[in-house]
Amino acid sequence: MLVTVRDGRAVRVSGDPEHPFTRGFLCAKVNRYIERTYHDQRLMHPLRRVGKKGEGRFERISWDEALDEVAHRLNAIARSADGPQSILPYSYSGTLGLIQGSTMDQRFFHLLGASMLDRTICSMAGTVGLRMTLGASIGADPEGLPESDLVLLWGTNTLTSNPHLWPFVREARERGARVIAIDPLRTRTADQCDEWIPITPGTDAALALGIMHVLFAERLEDADYLDRYTLGQAELRARAAEYTPARVCSITGIPAERIVALAREYGRAKAAFVRINYGLQRHGGGGMAVRTIACLPAVTGHWRRVGGGVQLSSSGNFQFNRAKLFRPDLSPPVRTINMIRLGEALTTPDAGVGGPPVRALVVYNSNPAAVAPDRSAVVRGLGREDLFTVVLEHFLTDTADWADIVLPATTQLEHWDVHYSYGHHYVTLNRPSIEPVGECKPNSEIFRLLAARMGIDHPVVRDDDLELIRQALDSESDKLQGVTLEALLEKGYARLNVPRPYLPFAEGIFPTPSGKCEFYSQRLAEMGVDPVPTFTPPYESLNSAPELASRFPLALISSPAHQFLNSSFVNIETLRRSAHEPELVIHPEDATQRAVLNGTRVEVHNDRGSFGAVARVSDAVSEGTVWAPSVWWTKFAKDGRNANDTTSQRETDLGHGPVFYDNLVEVTAVSARD
């Protein structure tokens, strides 16, 4: 991102035209970063609560007062009988920068002896699924995509959530590749593809097994690749044999002929590029779904060719010196709390996992009162009078409204950082282009100051941000050779030391225990999980939970609106205006059955909770599925709720991840258009 500054003020942000992956453009949201940075609601100074919890009434205080109060309260709690584990840090993706995301904060909480947070809310099911199959979060190089002759955008809304991939998709298509979207929703991405294959949510593993069934039956596999570079071929063949097109049709809702045709097209392609993304794995069987799809290119040998393979993430290639940065060695043995169970952690006496209750919560880079599942439980917890809550933020979010102390943080225009990627292979330096706005401070600085106030005296809490960046890059990994602070300062970014074109598994060498693509996983067997790819049904569906489905027959997907980044940017007027208001997209058949018209106010509900929305009747969703573009700030909704009032705290099959899209609801008309 290039920033134009005039008289100390940022006036324009744009993409870097020289960047080989982002190619000179920004996404719809980050294009509004100037508006966001200088927004009149931007937090400028520390605040102390004056109203009741959750009212969002605060008074201005100085940094000295704020730091003193936080230090005093946290020290008192740490020294009480409950001890430091009753302090819980909570953070996620406000910034994915290494320095402002997870360095000084980790050192601080480790030295304090606070509980640890299992950061599962986004990607853990897929991450573990890949780890058990390919060995790491590594995949096909998107820069090879133009060489592909078949592109499957499978459970990913590329134009919204990964727009920088699109020019590569377009190039492949101009050279003759077909592009197919596999998604329960006809997203704006699916609209731009050659074909949309609607699928019943949470059934992708069955489709992948059905494809393998046909590949094996029709001898479309690459026997040489299978023999040399895979483990468990016989077991996979036996499993795939069970997934006949007819059976897969009954699970996925995709006609059997379509499954056969797709398998043939995939098997005959020279280099099919399968882009999966994390939307796909927000289901009970999400880990197994990713694992099963990830087996496909090893069956056909597409890994051998540029443009072939699967990509979920490239993040495993960014082998920074995380041990040096995060310093887990500084922590005493402490409990870990799963972030998707925050509601439970705040509302049960032993935090749901044993040990003391949570008595202090320090939130940064996250807005759990909007984004966490089962949010009514979260909000009940945040409302506890005896909970001390500190929030580091840019704005008074739904979460900040519940804080005792709010500390104003800098944005990416105002601080140093270094970024990895999960969609390409470049390390990016984030230089500050302007001075901090108001009295804002970087997260790293806030934790340095707090450490000093609390009497935590250790050299690691004194490193400055540039020193932290050097430590991150001080890695033994080949892949970071040549990626130095000096190189980054010169150009702003650097390609990892991986070949171009990068074919990670052309000759096997999978970072699994066996060195092969593990169709059979001993590690999964030891975890008590099926060691061979299989279809794990969603928790909530007609087939797996018929009684529930009789009361709540619609599958709700609450994936991000084009204009929002999870809950970030919802308060940016231009973007919010373009997202209108909380909406529910519903199929005409489903709408008719419920007397819902376009514009009808509806209540979306299940046993966990409900939220209001305005109906948009459209065949862009399959029958039986509804879509609530998310993640709305509840304070911008008429009823003060959002889609996460209906989502559950259940965990995925692998990785303890969330099941945001494994969520049955019913929709009731409340009133006609108002």
Ligand SMILES: Nc1nc2c(c(=O)[nH]1)N[C@H]1C(S)=C(S)[C@@H](COP(=O)(O)OP(=O)(O)OC[C@H]3O[C@@H](n4cnc5c(=O)[nH]c(N)nc54)[C@H](O)[C@@H]3O)O[C@H]1N2
């Ligand atoms: N504009 C924008 N961009 C973003 C984000 C954002 O909030 N807004 N978030 C960022 C983050 S944190 C992440 S993790 C990524 C996520 O990136 P994606 O994974 O692309 O995002 P989602 O929109 O959650 O899900 C993608 C698609 O999966 C579909 N889907 C849901 N369930 C299933 C299923 O069972 N099977 C199949 N085949 N498809 C299914 C949804 O309908 C949706 O269209 O995007 C990043 N980029």
Ligand SMILES: Nc1nc2c(c(=O)[nH]1)N[C@H]1C(S)=C(S)[C@@H](COP(=O)(O)OP(=O)(O)OC[C@H]3O[C@@H](n4cnc5c(=O)[nH]c(N)nc54)[C@H](O)[C@@H]3O)O[C@H]1N2
């Ligand atoms: N229903 C539903 N729920 C979802 C999702 C969904 O698709 N549907 N997506 C899930 C996914 S994939 C994810 S990753 C999570 C994301 O959930 P979160 O991690 O909470 O991410 P955001 O909603 O973007 O909120 C991040 C907050 O961090 C703040 N922030 C940004 N930069 C900084 C900084 O440098 N310092 C500080 N102190 N604050 C900063 C922003 O102002 C913003 O309020 O949400 C999950 N929740």
Ligand SMILES: [Mo]
């Ligand atoms: Mo995410």
